Amino acid sequence: MKYSAAQILWQGLTGNKGWKPAWRDPAPKPSYRVVIIGGGGHGLSTAYYLSNEFGITDVAVLEKGWLGSGNIGRNTTIIRSNYLLEGNQPFYELSMKLWEGLEQSFNYNAMVSQRGVLNLCHSDGQRDAYARRGNAMILSGADAELLDAAGVRALCPFLEFENARFPIKGGLLQRRGGTARHDAVAWGYARGADRRGVDIIQNCEVTGFDIENGTVKGVQTSRGAIKADIVVCCAAGSSSRVLSLAGLRLPIESHVLQAFVSEGLKPTIPGVITFGAGHFYISQSDKGGLVFGGDIDGYNSYAQRGNLPVVEDVCEGAMAVMPMIGRARVLRNWGGVMDMSMDGSPFIDRTPVDNLIFNGGWCYGGFKATPASGFCTAHLVATGNPHPTATAYRLDRFRRGAPIDEKGAGAQPNLH
Amino acid sequence: MIINHPLLGPRDASEFTYLGDASLIDRPDGGDIDAFHAYLHLRDNPAGEHRELWYHEYGDRSWLVVTRNTLTHEITQVELARDVARAKGRSR
Incomplete structure (x- = not known):
């Protein structure tokens, strides 16, 4: 069923009896052309673009829990394209371009809101670095504006401009950045893939790989064996666990990242704001809650919950840059498990096992990448070649001495 | 998390910085590029018991090998990394 204003009107007049579940709940078939492990944002978007852009519809998405139960439902919903390298x-x-056309493409309201992403700078050196970054963004076709302190003040008069240690000198603004409704992104991709015949199979945990002569032939699951021509692993957070079943060791550590939401407030914060002197970022959801976060906890964890020192650090960052929210109460905090790679950048690549494709290592930047990640992974599956924008995301790049290290922190995952 | 330091007793984990898997003690000798690549970049990254290196940066600056469960954060054993390395014959 296509969602539209006319459909709402028609359903309203007929007692709302025609609405159907947004996707089916099929039992797994014995074999598929493509099996995708992981029914989160990246797995579902891969299935969506495979079926809608590349014409491959004999696809199953296997999800251990329920659809969207991992990081697609645990992130801080920020979308942006303000990288350097x-x-x-x-x-x-x-x-970013796929986000801009996403809702029309998959006929679902993902509440994509281009309300702007503002990175604050607090020193002359940082302003120079942001000028360079802004130029790199513009070269790639993105938008970037370098604001001086007056420009930031016009946009966000409530910030702490005269902080003795970290005065705000300006900021780098990407107006096309913003936020999206994270769960709806998963639901929209699931529905869009399901409409083309993709089987989304929940409560189906992969327990092993069937590998013959170095080629993957299928997977063992808690719901039986499933044969596949190509298997794609989109289980970021647990990539090491899943691919260890295929005998692979990855350049990844799993770390916990916490996020926070305050009680609902009246509209206060116009877009996404990041503190440049600590690690703190904040936006306001359409329900009014302030959504914010900071650093990862910094030690290996699969626990989906963190510890108090990071809570304190995040709140200190908030008070340093935005003291007006000091009286707001934190309503919830939670943790998600990240694939932290050795250079802070992801992987979309083949693996040493033939026909086994790996999508992971998203660190804490996976949400914004969801559309392109799915598109590029589907491109690799369908054509056998990496998409032109994803040629650097190779699994062997450390061996070749070609890391993509935005921070220049070296092979130390908890520093990225 | 509280790390029970063998010399100083229970200390808050925020006094420490974290390096990673305790296998980083076993640095291979130079020459074999593949072995060094694996040492530097590849990790077991287990869900469950994990032996890992913590540095008491805001304390006595000793390196510890902490055995901790990555699913529950429960710490079951804390040793001086010096002792662990000596037991492996890596130090005098």
Whole structure:
């Protein structure tokens, strides 16, 4: 069923009896052309673009829990394309363009809101770095504006401009950045893929791979064996666990990242704001809650919950840059498990096992990448070649000495 | 998390910085590029018991090998990394 204003009117006149579940709940078939492990944002968008752009509809998405139960439902919903390096920025700009047409493409309201992303700078050196970054963004076709302190003040008069240690000198603004309704992104992709015949199979955990002569032939699951010509692993957060079943060791550590939401407030914060002197970022949801976060906890974890030192650090960042929210109460906080890679950049690549494709290592930047990640993974599956914007996301790049290290922190995952 | 330091007793984890898997003690000798690549970049990243290196940066600056469960954050054993390395014959 296509959603439209006419449909709402018609259903309203006929007692709303015609609405159907947005996707089916099929039992797994014995074999598929493509099996995707992981029914989160990236797995579902891969299935969506495979079926809608590349004409491959004999696809199953296997999800261990329920659809969208991982990081697609646990992030801070920010979309942006403000990277520096050549291996990253064109990819994230492709993602931004896909976000802009997403709702029309999959006929679902994902509440994409281009309310702007503002990165604050607090020193002359940081302003120079942002000027360089802005130029890199513009070269890739993205938009960027360098604001001086007066420009930031006009946009966000409530910030702490005269902080003795971290005065605000200006900011880098991407007006096309913003936020999206994260769950609706998963639901929209699931519905869009399901409408083309993709089977989305929930409560189906992959327990092993069937590998013959170095080629994957299918997967073992909690709901039986499933044969496949190509298997795609989109299980970021648990990539190491899943691919260890295929005998692979990855350049990844799993870390916990916490996020926070305050009680609902009247509209206060115009877009996404990031503090440049600590690690703190904040936006306001359409329900009014302030959604914010900071650093990862910094130690290996699969626990989906963090510890108090990071809570304190995030709140200190908030008070340093935006003291007006000091009286707001935190309503909830939670943690998600991230694939932290050795250079802070992701992987979309073949693996040493033939016909097994890996999508992961998204660190804490996976949400904004959801559309391009799915598109580029589907491109790799369908054509056998990487998409032109994703050629650097190779699994062997450390061995070749070609990391994509935005921060320049080296092979230390908890510093990215 | 509280790390029970072998010399100083229970200390808050925020006094420490985290390096990673304790196998980083076993640095291979130079020459074999593949072995060094694996040492530097590849990790087991287990869900469950994990032996890992913590540095008491805001304390006595000792390196510890902490055995911790990555699913529950429960710490079951804390050793001086010096002792672990000596037991492996890596130090005098």
